[in-house]
Amino acid sequence: MRIRVVQSGGLAGLRREHELDTDALPEEARQSLAKLVQGVAFFGLAPARVSKLPDMIQYRVRIEEGDRAHEVTFDDGISDTSLLELVERVAELAKARR
Amino acid sequence: MRRVAFEKEPPRTAHAIVPPHIFAHMATLSDAHFPGLAERGRESLVFCSELTTERLSLRGVTPLRAIGSEGRRRTIYDAEHGFFLPGRPVRNEEDGPSADLAVNEAFDALGATYDYFFEVHGRDSIDARGLTLDATVHYRRSFNNAFWNGRQMVFGDGDGEIFNRFTSSLDIIGHELTHGVTQYEAGLDYQGQSGALNEHMSDVFGSLVKQHAHRQTTKRADWLIGAGIWAKGIHGKALRSMKAPGTAYDDPRVGRDPQPAHMSGYVETDEDNGGVHINSGIPNHAFYLAAVGFGGSAWVKAGKVWYLALTQSLHRDADFMVAASATVDAAGRQFGTKGASVVRSAWKQVGIEVQSASPRKAKPREQTTAQVKGAAQRANSRGPERRTRRAS
Numbered sequence: 001m002r003i004r005v006v007q008s009g010g011l012a013g014l015r016r017e018h019e020l021d022t023d024a025l026p027e028e029a030r031q032s033l034a035k036l037v038q039g040v041a042f043f044g045l046a047p048a049r050v051s052k053l054p055d056m057i058q059y060r061v062r063i064e065e066g067d068r069a070h071e072v073t074f075d076d077g078i079s080d081t082s083l084l085e086l087v088e089r090v091a092e093l094a095k096a097r098r
Numbered sequence: 099m100r101r102v103a104f105e106k107e108p109p110r111t112a113h114a115i116v117p118p119h120i121f122a123h124m125a126t127l128s129d130a131h132f133p134g135l136a137e138r139g140r141e142s143l144v145f146c147s148e149l150t151t152e153r154l155s156l157r158g159v160t161p162l163r164a165i166g167s168e169g170r171r172r173t174i175y176d177a178e179h180g181f182f183l184p185g186r187p188v189r190n191e192e193d194g195p196s197a198d199l200a201v202n203e204a205f206d207a208l209g210a211t212y213d214y215f216f217e218v219h220g221r222d223s224i225d226a227r228g229l230t231l232d233a234t235v236h237y238r239r240s241f242n243n244a245f246w247n248g249r250q251m252v253f254g255d256g257d258g259e260i261f262n263r264f265t266s267s268l269d270i271i272g273h274e275l276t277h278g279v280t281q282y283e284a285g286l287d288y289q290g291q292s293g294a295l296n297e298h299m300s301d302v303f304g305s306l307v308k309q310h311a312h313r314q315t316t317k318r319a320d321w322l323i324g325a326g327i328w329a330k331g332i333h334g335k336a337l338r339s340m341k342a343p344g345t346a347y348d349d350p351r352v353g354r355d356p357q358p359a360h361m362s363g364y365v366e367t368d369e370d371n372g373g374v375h376i377n378s379g380i381p382n383h384a385f386y387l388a389a390v391g392f393g394g395s396a397w398v399k400a401g402k403v404w405y406l407a408l409t410q411s412l413h414r415d416a417d418f419m420v421a422a423s424a425t426v427d428a429a430g431r432q433f434g435t436k437g438a439s440v441v442r443s444a445w446k447q448v449g450i451e452v453q454s455a456s457p458r459k460a461k462p463r464e465q466t467t468a469q470v471k472g473a474a475q476r477a478n479s480r481g482p483e484r485r486t487r488r489a490s
Contacts (some may be wrong), residue, residue: 013375
C-alpha cells in the first residue's frame with residue numbers, strides 16, 4: 001500500500017509532503033497503518049470534507065492499494081479524529097525513514 | 099448568506115431562536131453516531147454571528163447587550179496532548195499564574211489582545227459583547243499549528259524541530275483572536291481573495307496588538323508575524339513579513355516564504371483554500387505602506403481605518419479591490435482627502451488602483467464605495483469609536 005499526504009495551509013501556510021510504501025515498513029507499523037486505513041473506511045470516504053475554518057491545516061491523502069486508488073481532502077476541523085491520527089502516523093513513519 | 103447543511107433551508111427565525119451556545123456545544127461533539135453534527139454546529143455558529151453582524155448594521159437600531167460584560171474574562175484549558183476540545187480548565191481570571199509556561203503565555207497574550215481592542219477601538223472582546231476568551235494549550239502531540247475553531251483558540255506545542263510552541267508569540271495569539279473578530283463582523287469567506295483578506299486582517303491586528311503592547315512606532319516595529327516561532331536551526335526570522343513579504347524564511351526543510359508583495363506575483367492555487375496564506379502578502383504590504391505613510395503609531399490612523407473597514411464595510415465575499423475602496427473611503431471619512439490619499443497610494447504601490455473621487459462632485463463618497471455595500475450608511479449609524487463595554 002502506498003500513502004501520500006500533502007499538507008497545506010495552517011497558520012504558517014507551509015506545504016509539506018510525506019510518502020510511504022507500507023511494504024517497506026516493519027510488520028508492526030504496517031499492520032497498525034492498515035488498521036487505521038480500514039478503521040476510517042478510507043476507500044468509501046467522500047473526496048472532500050473541508051471546514052473552511054481559519055488556519056486549519058489541509059490534508060490531501062492519496063492511498064493506492066492493488067488496483068484501487070482513492071484521494072480525500074480534509075482539514076483539522078473535521079470531527080472524525082481517526083483521519084487526523086492516520087496523517088499523524090504517516091508523518092511520523094515517513095520522518096523516521098528519512 | 100451562508101447555507102447551513104440542513105436538508106431543507108429552515109426559516110431564518112428558526113436559527114435565530116437557538117442560542118449560539120447550543121451550536122458551540124455541538125461543535126465540540128465527537129460522537130461516532132453523529133459524524134456531521136460538530137461541523138453543522140460550527141457552521142451554525144458562524145451563521146449566528148452573521149445574523150448578529152446584520153443586526154448591528156441596521157440603521158437606528160440599538161443592539162441588545164449581554165448582561166455582565168465586565169472587561170477581561172479568560173479561561174485557559176489543557177488538551178493534555180489529546181484531540182478533544184476545550185479540555186481541562188487550568189486557569190481563569192481569578193487564578194494566579196500556573197506552573198505551566200504555555201498556560202501563562204496564552205493567558206497574558208489574551209489579555210494584551212483584549213486590551214488592544216478595548217483601548218484602541220472600544221471593542222469589548224471578540225464579539226463586542228464581552229465574550230469569554232477561551233484558549234486550549236497542548237493540543238495533540240508535537241502539533242505544528244494554532245487555529246481559531248469558530249469558538250476558541252487552539253495551540254500546539256510545536257515539534258521542536260520545525261516549530262517552537264505557538265503560545266510564545268503575541269502576534270500569533272492576536273492573529274487567532276482576530277479571526278474571531280472577523281467571524282463576528284465582515285465574516286470574510288475563507289477562500290480565494292476574501293480568504294486572503296481574512297488572513298490579512300488577522301496579520302494586521304496581530305501585529306498591531308504587539309506594537310501596541312510594546313508601544314512601538316511604525317519605524318520601531320518589526321512588522322513580522324511569528325518572530326521566534328521557528329525552531330533552532332531553521333533559517334528564518336518569522337512566518338511572514340508585512341514590510342517585505344516573501345523574505346521571512348528560506349530553509350531546505352520548510353522551503354521559501356512564498357508571499358507576493360504585489361498583484362503581479364498573485365498566486366493561483368487549489369491548496370491552502372486558494373492560497374489564503376500566500377496572497378495575503380499583497381494587502382499586508384499595502385497596510386504597512388499606509389501605516390508608514392501616516393507615521394507615528396500604526397494603530398492610531400492605519401489601524402483605525404482598517405478596523406472601520408472590517409467592522410462596517412466589508413462583506414463575506416469582498417475581494418482586494420473592495421477592501422482597497424473600503425479603506426480609502428474610511429480614511430477619507432476619518433482623516434480627510436490627505437488620509438484617503440495615503441491609503442490610495444499604499445494600494446497603488448501593490449498594484450491595486452482605487453479611482454480618486456472628485457471633491458467638486460455632490461456625493462464624492464459614492465464614487466469610491468460603489469462596490470462596498472452600504473458602507474456610508476453604516477458609518478453614520480454606528481459611529482467610529484462606539485464604546486461597547488458597559489460603565490461599571
